[in-house]
Amino acid sequence: MSDEHNPKMLSSAGHPLVETPNLDALAGRGTTFEAAYSNSPVCIPARASFATGRYIHQMGFWDNAQPYDGSIRSWHHQLRAAGHRVDSIGKLHFRSDEDDNGFSDSQIAMHVVEGLGDLMGLIREDLPVRGGSWKLAGMAGPGESLYSTYDRDIAARAQIWLHREAPKQDRPWVLFVSLVCPHFPLTAPPEFFYRYFNDPGLETPKLYAEAERPRHPYLEDYRNSFNYDDHFDSEEKLRTGVAAYMALCSFLDEQVGKILAALEAAGLTESTRVLYTSDHGDNVGARGLWGKSNMYEEVARVPTILAGADIPVGATCQTPITHVDVYPTITAAIGLETPDDLPGRDLIAVANEPTDPNRIAFSEYHGMGSTTGAFMIRKGNFKYVHYAAYPPQLFDLENDPEELNDVAEDPAFETTRQEMEDALRHICDPDNADTRAKRSQAALLEAHGGREAVIARGDLGFSVPPGHSPQFD
Template sequence: MKEFQNLLIIMSDEHNPKMLGCAGNEIVETPNLDALAARGTRFRSAYCTSPVCIPARASFAVGKYIHQIGYADNADAYDGAVPSWHHKLRDRGHNVTSIGKLHFKLTGEDHGFTEEIIPMHIIEGKGDLMGLVRSDLPVRKGAYKMANMAGPGESQYTFYDREIAARAQVWLREAARKHADKPWVLFVSFVAPHFPLTAPPQHFYKYYDRDLPLPKLYRKEERPTHPYLVDYRGSFNYDDYFDEDKLKRALAGYYGLCSFLDENIGLVLKALGDAGLADDTRVMYTSDHGDNLGSRGMWGKSTMFEEASGVPLIVAGPGIEPGKVVDTPVSHVDAYPFILRSVGETDPALTTGFPGVSLEDIADGAKPDRNVLTEYHGMGSSTGAFMIRHEQYKYVYYVDYPPQLFDLAADPEELHDRATDPRYASVLRECHARLLRICDPHDVDRMVRERQSELLAANGGREAVIARGDLGFSPPPGAPVVFD
């Protein structure tokens, strides 16, 4: 085995970490990802840094938390100004190629890649301006697309993912050999299972043609009434457009897209093996964030529940222990040192001042004295939200609303908020003190709101951005832009 390896990073979009066979799901079929987990290490408690596309992807690139770098919402995308692991590896002679969705600001900016192949960036360099409106939240008109487009067929996104998979196979079979002098990184970024929930028929019907359970706490009388969740459901009012059949079609569509994603990942991994590169290449699979998938009456992301802030995270290949499952909480910031180290860049100066601990070290048993952080400042929220994991506890602090506390050991489905339970008072205090060691949430909230106010004013103010409308979802390269 070579001392250092190539690295294939595969990222999906909005993949709920519970929707994997290897995570114990008995409905969703993901044989290729299950096989990857069997020959590698899976992190059971992995989190994004922000449960929405643009901040999550900016943070993954830069290796720091949102409050450290900005890029806090879907109208403020990464522009290459803060050096990324792409920049640092390219500057040291590595080929670093991306294929697929990036969701950065503009084509033509230097994001650090040697080459960007069919990249998806934000609309007009502006993205989702409605997310800048953080009070008297507007109702998102694009929500109807969730119900009306759920079903069997092809969409702009499934066509785009097929092209991403094809380009990745070609790159591995033809371009990789040209960069044998130094380890390369190939970043392959799919859009499934992000809505529209239109899934190829062979995947859709394997789920639609069977009884599917209702999402957790889906019935209106079951839904928790914390004001943050009420705000989000009121702005992203997907359920206003659902009836019983449309709900089932949405679930079957999402499950089908998970299997479609798995099929495309299988094609890429087969090409890696057919090209004779598997023994010299590490593989990382993750998603930018998860999806609530109807639980508690919510769809999309933007919450701190495991379904949305949690992410699947698997690493495999040379030097990675097979069949291992790690319970220590990890974050996407931990991918940054892992990526650098995997291709041989071990200079401590590259990671000095960064919050991450290499996934390799944590897999080998390291238990760093730190807490992973997820924060949210975007669409559908009127207040900043900050979550940390401390041991088995999940603590969520809202700048303007009461906190939440969940004991994941006793309550892994997060059914019971313990924040007001006197038996957990000392845990609540300890968790808040630990959050303050990372950042002051009020200072961060103030900083983010100032930036959002500037962007809102620069784009004509509240009425102008609401009149511009809701994207629903970003179109892939070459597709028409349609606001609602």
């Protein structure tokens, strides 16, 4: 798993500049799921869904201040209980190593800061301006960061594990390798940064100009709270930010390549299934937005590739999927029963079936930079976004893949919009979920001293690797 990888930023996805040869090679020997989505486009809830196979509103890990604590059974718990080795290396973004998170062993695990996470994200009205966004934007450019160093360590440890530990196993095993790039800070190793910064083909992100940006109130809330425009105020700074993000995608790909090469060198490629995905994507300047927290394709959709035995080679799958499908995929691959109350399906089976036009991908968001819950339904060629307090959005992704034309108010799409809303309400009551999330957040905010105390604590910007102290702004 990577962190914050925009699904369009791979050469195998057709990007004209970004070079990802190792992920491309993985796609060439497996299946790419082209309609794969995060269950929540922000780190901590997304990772809770990935672990448990459940939706956010079913668990209550609403935001980046309510991390997974091992209290709900995960696929790692189930595998370990059945006698299988299941290890993790790298970012987990759970509450703490003090919790039983289900792994046999966890190396250099990154968890939420101070066991608390982003308390400022608990504020869901009169949103504070996030100083951390200025800090993160200002770090864009060539160089090394805590994250690039951390990813090199993660990749090195994964290589060692595959050579030393995997051959010892007499039962099927799982190694969860969780890298942090291309997540902010946008500080990229120079050999990758200048590859893109100096490329004359580097373009301004779509709809970046002030007059071009969509003015939906949900997006305005986020822009007002995360003031990236205050930093990206020149063509030079904007070009630096975009080039750095692309560079981090290539740096990430290099780490993936090292891990896959170790798998090959250990003689394990043919007997091992490999899944690559990301917890969510990133706006990378599109519509004047950076970071995550919305339901556009750049953010809610995630690159997802599955390769190995019984998986079609060099194929693409258009059936919508999400991270809740990972739990049943792993248990099926291992040969264990999947709990029958989980909403997901085995992706190996999905990859071998014709496209299912009726399957639904569902995502929800209740976190930082928002005053209202956001709920997404992807079915067939359409994507519907419902807001508890704002007008909905509807996009025809077949005819409008860049989501330039919101047709939610178009009478010609009234039936489609209603069908999509009905599908959403079959999964959850969005008003009830929004109310429960805000009630939980208000109680936690009060427990930490209230609005002013949390703002005084400061804005973290990003979690730090183990062994480093956080810096608040």
